[in-house]
């Protein structure tokens with residue numbers, strides 16, 4: 001039986017959609033009914049509510065050993081998608097607890113239950129650092145501890161170390177490192193916020209470049225790697241490197257909103273993240289822009305997808321084409 005963690009998030013919910021198409025036995029963990037409902041709504045968005053009923057839901061937290069023990073009964077394959085995705089500097093301890101310690105727990109349960117294979121969803125944030133801006137980053141680019149990394153990146157890197165430790169102890173593992181994942185249904189968090197901001201009439205763009213991929217391509221490759229004989233490797237999952245300006249323009253076209261017209265210069269985003277920090281210090285609430293995310297909007301960080309295209313002969317859907325057939329926000 002398959003176990004999915006993070007099935008109430010963007011990637012995990014899409015993975016459950018794909019897995020339930022072809023498998024009768026899929027178990028997913030959830031923490032709250034409200035987040036479980038997000039997955040239910042996603043199935044509805046794709047007109048696949050009947051498949052939602054095929055999921056066996058078990059209440060569990062990856063930091064709760066007793067509940068995890070119940071979730072792991074009779075499990076043969078694990079997709080570990082659960083993580084805290086946050087760039088808020090105040091979230092450091094929580095990031096360490098969920099991303100590193102939580103992944104160590106999953107690895108230990110996989111070993112204890114003699115699970116046949118684990119697919120861990122890491123991130124491009126856990127990869128190494130380009131020596132010069134614009135160099136293509138690959139799976140073997142080295143991590144430079146002297147460079148500034150977000151706590152999120154450090155904890156995803158630390159989580160990978162736990163997965164490699166599991167491999168050393170005899171577990172079959174494959175790691176995927178998706179770039180920025182675009183997909184519908186989760187409008188208030190992660191990349192979903194880009195869509196919500198454009199929907200609200202975003203006026204600004206930046207000239208930085210980053211790597212993007214459709215969520216459907218991510219889950220297809222996870223399943224392909226899980227079914228393959230490939231083990232002990234990690235793969236960057238990324239369709240293409242594009243500018244934020246292009247991305248935002250294409251999203252605006254999809255949502256039939258005006259394209260942003262004002263270039264946000266570095267000095268403007270520098271002021272913006274400081275104001276955001278001040279606002280949340282005084283009034284609380286979630287950080288929307290941090291020093292590191294503001295810097296990334298102007299940098300050109302490019303990734304190679306050569307390893308995965310050679311391993312599985314995949315061709316990824318170009319982002320512009322994916323956005324044309326995008327499932328829009330339900331009104």
Ligand SMILES: NC(=O)c1ccc[n+]([C@@H]2O[C@H](COP(=O)([O-])OP(=O)(O)OC[C@H]3O[C@@H](n4cnc5c(N)ncnc54)[C@H](OP(=O)(O)O)[C@@H]3O)[C@@H](O)[C@H]2O)c1
Pocket residue numbers: 005006007008009010011012029030031032035036060061062063080081082083084085098102121122123124156177178179180181182186189190191
């Ligand atoms: N989205 C991207 O652009 C992107 C890019 C690269 C890599 N990734 C990685 O892909 C994975 C999935 O990302 P996503 O975008 O789907 O994230 P997401 O939408 O924020 O979902 C995160 C999931 O993790 C679960 N979770 C968090 N803490 C947990 C805990 N202590 N115990 C059990 N479950 C917990 C959440 O459950 P609740 O609903 O209960 O909170 C949710 O199901 C993550 O590992 C992330 O690092 C994402």
